[in-house]
Amino acid sequence: MRKRIKPKRIKKDNLLISLAVFVFFVIIFAGIVYKNHGYTKQAFGLENEAVSIDNKLTSTASKMPNQPLALETCQDNDEGMNFEVQSTVSIYSDQTILRSYQDYCQANGSNVVVEYTCQNNQPQMGYHYCLNGCVSGACKPAPGKGTIYVIHAVDTEEMGLDPKQQINTLNLSNYGPGSDVEYVLSEPYRNVNRDSFGGKIKLSWFLMNDEAYCQSTQADCNIIHTTMRQYTQKAKAYGDTYSWHYHHQDWNDLNNDGIFFWNQLLTFNQTPYTHGTDVELAEKMLASQILDQQFYPSLIRMGWVWENTDFSNWLDDILPYDFSNLAPMYNNQSTSDGIGNVYDWRRALANWSAYHPSSSDYQLPGNLKRQVFKCGGSLADVFNAFNLANQGQDVLICTYIHSNYVYFDRYSWLNSLHEVIRRYPEVKYKFVNALEGIHIMQNIIDEQAPSANVNRQGEVYTLITNEPLFAYPFGAIKKPDGSYARIKPQVLEPVISGTSYGWTFNLAGLDYSEFAIGGSDQSGNTFVTQKYLD
Template structure:
């Protein structure tokens, strides 16, 4: 009989402990980790030089970091609490200092980082579920202090860079099929004007750099930013239209961010999991730069710290892209993009565009951009024509139109894009492409910094020749300029002869001297 009360007490205590532990787990918050890179090309970037040449080797060299971070063996070794391999968000630096780049080994220097990432690592990006987006620095070639020395300076305001920024948005959409849903500003610079622009087009920013505050006064200007008044927690907030640092009622969101090294050495990962254990959901943007020598090892260290503090606190964590993290934090299950229609409405030579969606969109109106045959890019404003329906406010001449594009996302960041081609896109045929073949001669490969990762070379004796062939099928009939780009080689052939054929018949023969190396040389124009 004396044992019975003890047994009852033991059962009661056990039940109480189970209830208490269950309540603790139910109250624990969630941790969403957004790891990524502000991704530029440092090799060749010189703020004292207007026309820089940027080496593509960061993306093309198998021993460089891009291939390393995309290696499945490396990536799959780092998983979150749910067994999902680490996802990365690639904020690709485009625009400003890249625009005047002297590179002729990419289609468009202004957006070359995105082009190279997609060309050499696009399949891995899709495999791992990574996100591709935009990183923009407000570089401008100027002489603020009037000492006669020009630099690529950080501008005092966003408004000074607005035209280039919008040009870059348009070109990035039209040429690379990318429009940002998440965004990180260069140097973490922000002002109210830029925040208002972001509130018009891009729902998610991840560049709150609390508590940092800095002003650079000596040219070349860079790293001026103001975040001392921003929220210090890893919790998203809506920036106020009156002050981007303060929480308010703006339509967009911002998130605190920190560099990989800061997160690694200053106990930030510990604090994130501790706050989550106390019931507050945490969303942290932890970023680095792909060219950094410790970029890969830093990601591994963050992964080990996340697991350590997850085990200590009992809080699970997820690796997410920027968009995914915000959608999970907002507790939405909607992942369907808007149903989008994009139609050209012609009136003589004038072309307008009609856009409809099946739901409200985040943007103030659809982002519509056009490209002309002269490779000019333009953002076209829209007027509302009904519920979830818009028409462009100004016409574009069909005579000069090459391509039009539209980007929208719903209020949660689910995106839809569409395109209309008025002219066939440029076609590039390199030795690595299926359209290239060698007819005669002894050819060998030379690796290096070229268009692609190598070029083909044939040695010939006096009076001898070697023959190569490039084939392409135009997407539509029309006039085409034929151009060729040759690498810099020692002792090039004195003369080149081009035979332009269609369906096996020669329609033109052009002979030229050795073309200028690393430059596009016009050969002829043909109607196919």
């Protein structure tokens, strides 16, 4: 249900300081900077803003049919001028989001947050000076006690794949009207789960793919992503993110008794399996995401939280942020048929610090580029985080759940969080999505995806970006037989020319039907180019 928005909802203890700062700001800028624009055709300033924000949300708002103004309703997800929460104002017609406006920091290094509100059912924008700086579209809380930033990861899967059956019909009943997934993307769920700043819960959706999905009767490796598309606008409006959950498995017969299973794979060194080598299987999942979903992830939670050092080294050229660490847990099963849920994080950091892994041991800190974050833990881990925050340190914590739990009620962490909060009444906690949490913790202000232009000359494609990438870009092809593969650029290091970065892909002699390129900048903002046909 969408209701009329309550007036300003600013916490009492922040009210005076907010007012003082606001007045100061208005004086300094002599009333020039603070503007209220109604959304009208004449308000070019806001219309420009709307376009850029819609782009940021990768919303399809501009393609939606224009509805008569009278039917539109305005919803402000942080309910007024809540400067410490990054949120979104959305214009609805019935249940459809026509346009969205997300709070943002005015400019790189600026302390000014641009805050959206609803007035008279229309979006309004205003500027507010943040005393402690602006990051990820919100003012940073006052120093003193640390703040706990809480990520809720959702491993987003089908229900009940039978590992003894080669071709499954995937059960997607947890999605669609009346489903659990739809419920957690609705106001009743978001409204009751609030952080210390009044912000609604945010979910970080890790969308699963694997070879068993490719081989299902639905024959869609990315069927979860396909299914979640109906929620993309809503999820973005709540500040959720989509990223990658990959189960490394193939259909094989480990003990050669003629009975096959979907078995977890424990290698990543070009070992051949039924549907390709271990490396090809993973690269197929990325290539199919790029070509069929126009999507490139910057975060991952590995299926069964499995990694080994070979895999970790490969992943280091894919994406910057990895939430697979479940230290100090491990699980060794027998390695006969039916293998699954094998992982080892015994040697990894068990506190909440991120680390760059070592190229000789994925569990130890070292020389690699990406960062590994712990996700999941015990009540003691939560107490540990609040204890650190009580001593003045900001802490990023993460919990995960599967999308097929009823109403996600087994978010036991929400309950344990409340228990912990009673012991640390002065420590505040804030719900963030995974990328937002990293950006706040590491003071990363780049939230802009790279511009990515392709110059094609015959079968030679040159990708030009306007900023460095996290790693070399991922070229994806689909072959005429329907298979997918990765194409690496000819030279992995970019050719730098002024402020542009170039990589060349030579597809001459390759039999392909589609080609596209995906990648991430150094802050986890991703792009996918258009598709090119042979």
